[in-house]
Amino acid sequence: MSNNILNWKNNRDMFPEADEDGKPIVDLESQKYVKVWQGPNHPGVTGNMSLELTISGDEVMEAKTHVGYLHRGFEKLFERRRYIQCFPTCIRMCVPEPDINEYNLARGTEVLGGIEVPEMANWIRMLVLEMARLQVLLRMVPGQAGTMGLGLAGTWGLYYRELILDRFEELTGGRIYHMFILPGGVRGLLPDGFKDRLEENLVKVEAFMKDVDRLIYTNAVFKKRTKGIGVIPADWVDEYGIMGPVARAAGFERDVRKDYPYLYYDQLDFGYNIAHNSDVFDRFIVRRHDVDTTVDLIRQILNKMPKKGDIKAETPNVLHWKIPKGETIIRCESSRGEYLFYMVADGSIYPRRINLRGPSYTHAVAVLEKLLINANISDVSAIMVSLATCPPEIER
Amino acid sequence: MNELINHLKERFPIYDVVESTTGPTFVSLDAAKLIPMITSLKTNHGFKILVILSTVDWIEDGKFQLTYIINNPDEKTDLGIRIFIDRENASMESIHKLWVFAATFQREIKEMYGIDFPGSPGVDDQFLLEGWDEMPPMRRDFDTKKYSEDTFFPRPGRETNDPAEYMKQKLYPDE
Numbered sequence: 001m002s003n004n005i006l007n008w009k010n011n012r013d014m015f016p017e018a019d020e021d022g023k024p025i026v027d028l029e030s031q032k033y034v035k036v037w038q039g040p041n042h043p044g045v046t047g048n049m050s051l052e053l054t055i056s057g058d059e060v061m062e063a064k065t066h067v068g069y070l071h072r073g074f075e076k077l078f079e080r081r082r083y084i085q086c087f088p089t090c091i092r093m094c095v096p097e098p099d100i101n102e103y104n105l106a107r108g109t110e111v112l113g114g115i116e117v118p119e120m121a122n123w124i125r126m127l128v129l130e131m132a133r134l135q136v137l138l139r140m141v142p143g144q145a146g147t148m149g150l151g152l153a154g155t156w157g158l159y160y161r162e163l164i165l166d167r168f169e170e171l172t173g174g175r176i177y178h179m180f181i182l183p184g185g186v187r188g189l190l191p192d193g194f195k196d197r198l199e200e201n202l203v204k205v206e207a208f209m210k211d212v213d214r215l216i217y218t219n220a221v222f223k224k225r226t227k228g229i230g231v232i233p234a235d236w237v238d239e240y241g242i243m244g245p246v247a248r249a250a251g252f253e254r255d256v257r258k259d260y261p262y263l264y265y266d267q268l269d270f271g272y273n274i275a276h277n278s279d280v281f282d283r284f285i286v287r288r289h290d291v292d293t294t295v296d297l298i299r300q301i302l303n304k305m306p307k308k309g310d311i312k313a314e315t316p317n318v319l320h321w322k323i324p325k326g327e328t329i330i331r332c333e334s335s336r337g338e339y340l341f342y343m344v345a346d347g348s349i350y351p352r353r354i355n356l357r358g359p360s361y362t363h364a365v366a367v368l369e370k371l372l373i374n375a376n377i378s379d380v381s382a383i384m385v386s387l388a389t390c391p392p393e394i395e396r
Numbered sequence: 397m398n399e400l401i402n403h404l405k406e407r408f409p410i411y412d413v414v415e416s417t418t419g420p421t422f423v424s425l426d427a428a429k430l431i432p433m434i435t436s437l438k439t440n441h442g443f444k445i446l447v448i449l450s451t452v453d454w455i456e457d458g459k460f461q462l463t464y465i466i467n468n469p470d471e472k473t474d475l476g477i478r479i480f481i482d483r484e485n486a487s488m489e490s491i492h493k494l495w496v497f498a499a500t501f502q503r504e505i506k507e508m509y510g511i512d513f514p515g516s517p518g519v520d521d522q523f524l525l526e527g528w529d530e531m532p533p534m535r536r537d538f539d540t541k542k543y544s545e546d547t548f549f550p551r552p553g554r555e556t557n558d559p560a561e562y563m564k565q566k567l568y569p570d571e
Contacts, residue, residue: 068524076534111418238444238469240497259472320568328419329447329465329474342450342463357448366497395524 024061024373026054033061038380040069047095049364049391051384055377063372063380065365071395078354083109083183084318086351091177093356093396096139099132100334102181105354107262108330108343109183113315113323120309121185126263127301128171128180129332131198134294135164136335138205140388141287145216147381148225153215160208163201170194183321185312195302202295209291217288226281230371230383234278241362244337245286246387250278256333268300280379280386287388290335322349336360336388358393365394397421397473400441408433412478420465420474427479431489434464434477438494442468443475446491449501451509455536458483460511464491481511490516508534 017025026033039050048069054062074093078086083105090105091098103125110117117125142157165175170191172178180187216222237247237254247254253272257265273289275282315321323345331340337359346352364387371383401421404410410433412424425433437443445467452461462479481488490513492499500523502513507523510532522528531538564571 068522068526071524073533076540079536080540239495241445241447241495254469259469320571326414327422327463327476328416329476330419340448342448342465344452353450353452355448355450357450361500362497365500 024054026062028054032056036377040066047389047391049389049394051368051372051380053372053377053380058377060372060375060377060380063369065369067364067391067394069395070392074396075354075356078351080350082319082349083321083323083351086354087179087182088177090354091179093392094334094339094358094390095176095392096390097132097136097334097336098177099128099181100332100339101356102179103129103332104330104339104341105343106181106183107332108328108341108354109323111328111330112326112343112345113183113321115184115313115315117185117313118310120189120306121311121313122263123301123305124186124190124311125181126265127190127298127305128178128186129263130294130298130301131164131167133335134205134291134298135161135168137287137291137294138164140335141209141284141291142212142216144284144287144382144385145219145222147385148222150216150219150222153212157208157212160201160205163204167194167198167201170197182312183318184315185310187311189308189311198298198302202298205291206295209288213288217285223281225379226279226284226382226386227277228279229379230280230375230386232278232367232371236367236370240367242337242367243359244333244335244388245273245290246283246337246359246363246367248273249275249282249286251276254337256331256338260331262332264304267304268297270297270300280382283386287335320349322347323351334359336363336390356393356396358390359388360390360393363387364389364391397475400475404433407436420476422463422476422478424478424480427481427488430464430477430479431491434466434491435494437466437475442470445469446495446498446501447474449491449498449505451505451511451534453483453509453534453536454480455483460486460509462488462505462511486511488513490514490519492516508532510535 019025033054033056036053036055037050038053040048050066052064052066053060074089077089086105087102090101093101138157138161143154146154168178169175171194172180232250234250236242237250237252243254251274253274255272258272270293273286273293275286325345325347327344329340329342331338340357342355343351344353368384368387368389372380375383401413408425408429410423410425414422443466447465447467450463454461459480460483462481464477465474467474488511490502499517502516503519503521504523505511506513506519507525513519530543
């Protein structure tokens, strides 16, 4: 009996035939397959989206992503609002990391409107973006183990995220949504003693990450559940527009901060965090290294930024600002990869079109649907979270 | 980029070239020439990544603008290609054979603007909207106010004391 178990192999006869595009031909009437819906509740640290899985035994034969559970028509709303009125809406397009939306929209408005931002404001913007990245990673890096039953780390990480949110509250007045970056600059200077308090938090975060290493990354069960799972071949990266940590885990040097330097990232010293196996574990480890990079970047920014300076350029009255006709793209590096706005102005006080293209647009739809084929059903949420799917980016 | 634009000008009827120091170069092109040009850019000029496929509704001109932004990751350059198609019975050739995931963009555009991409996988499947039988909602002639009034019960008390209107009359009487 035990010998039989050791020699057990998947019975490939059970699996469906594939058509020319590699899509399985599933006959539900044959009773060999079962449809299972995963979601639209949160399986881990992602948002509300649903996966329609066709399984045979415990293997996934076909996966379809269903989005639309959060759709609030943001891009339609933008067309009916003045540029400044778009800010409270746009930040809600990515709940965990709203500052990238603020930055992209503010920068796009400045590029189209021909505004130069003062140096001090750009340094503060960079600090805000890195702090936002750190708080997302503090939620995501320990939280991703929750998809494999190790929920402790995720809850633990939330405390350290709250420390960064305390600093955000001190700097901007808001914990989650900050509305701090506006066209022309930022809303305020750093409060007195902010740097020291942030440094205290960074020391605590570093100590916590050592615990996370011991709890997760050296954990035999975690390694077994993640190594060799959900491998993305290198040739998919350009084909599917894969970006950010997912591309870096496949050995590609892709980071908007280095490739298309914005703000003053070219004055900072940091490298690409690369891995080569392109599996779930590597994507997790790349994000783990991103925490170290972000902590280091925050320190570099705090040391290099000027003490004083203008924080806001002169702009026309923002409620009556007619932006000249034109179009542009603005990109920045989010914690999940390249985050891009395509903006079109038609010479009026309203934007003609603002279109977001976030990493999840491909990661959560085309890539995930293909990656889940022949995956074990227990690995589905691990693969999904390793791609850092964020449905609001798709639905906007 | 100049070299590339000159090369493209020789081979394809591009017009309305807008170069910028702060963003990508945008060119306009006839819809029929898109597939040959974008294939050439992908295979011969290293534009391997489709960054975004977006739509702008120029209702006053009766046109839809489709913007294909492609990226060359080695030279770190972007190129935006604008295509103008008629709003009536709008249809465009699909590029899913060049980039598989372009089908997602096309499926969304079909749902939101009603532009058809014949042959694109799953283009008729619902993407965000379930059971939607109205005009595609991102078209500029879709009346959001009328739709919400028809669909949802109007809440009383909204017609009077609108502070935005009051302040506008007070502060900017000429507008």
